[in-house]
Amino acid sequence: FPPKREEHAQIIKSCDVIFDCTGSDTVLHNLYDFAWLGIKVFISLSINLGAQRLYCFIAEGDRFPHSSFQRMIQPWIEADQKQSSITDAPREGIGCWHPVFPARADDIGLLASTAIKYVVEKLSSDISNPTLAVFEQSNEHGIFTGIRKVAEIGGRD
Numbered sequence: 001f002p003p004k005r006e007e008h009a010q011i012i013k014s015c016d017v018i019f020d021c022t023g024s025d026t027v028l029h030n031l032y033d034f035a036w037l038g039i040k041v042f043i044s045l046s047i048n049l050g051a052q053r054l055y056c057f058i059a060e061g062d063r064f065p066h067s068s069f070q071r072m073i074q075p076w077i078e079a080d081q082k083q084s085s086i087t088d089a090p091r092e093g094i095g096c097w098h099p100v101f102p103a104r105a106d107d108i109g110l111l112a113s114t115a116i117k118y119v120v121e122k123l124s125s126d127i128s129n130p131t132l133a134v135f136e137q138s139n140e141h142g143i144f145t146g147i148r149k150v151a152e153i154g155g156r157d
Helices: 006-013 025-033 066-083 105-123
Strands: 017-020 040-047 053-061 131-140 143-154
Touching (some): 017 025, 025 066, 053 066, 105 131
């Protein structure tokens, strides 16, 4: 993203809901710069290294609210960086889809299912203000106990 061919741009402009699951700052900036036609619902989903935390950002508008997204997610990114060492990252550019990403497939699936449930719920409610929901895996004495929402932050651009 952005699309290279005008025919692809027209198809994308006709969509009502735009999903980003790239984890790429460049893509998010391009979503902001893109010439959308009308009001869209923007959803950005990402996970941290190890897939212990899920970030679900959702907003409605005529462009992706990049500054709201950055303001809401930055403290969480900083917390993730403090909790993991650089050795946790296999190398730049490896996403959760890649076999060397430091997380198990069941953790990815669990957070993907959580994201879908959250997005479906949010799409049936008022999403006029950008919102970031943060979910974490919970464990007690090394035993998985579930997924819990640890924050839901709203704001305006």
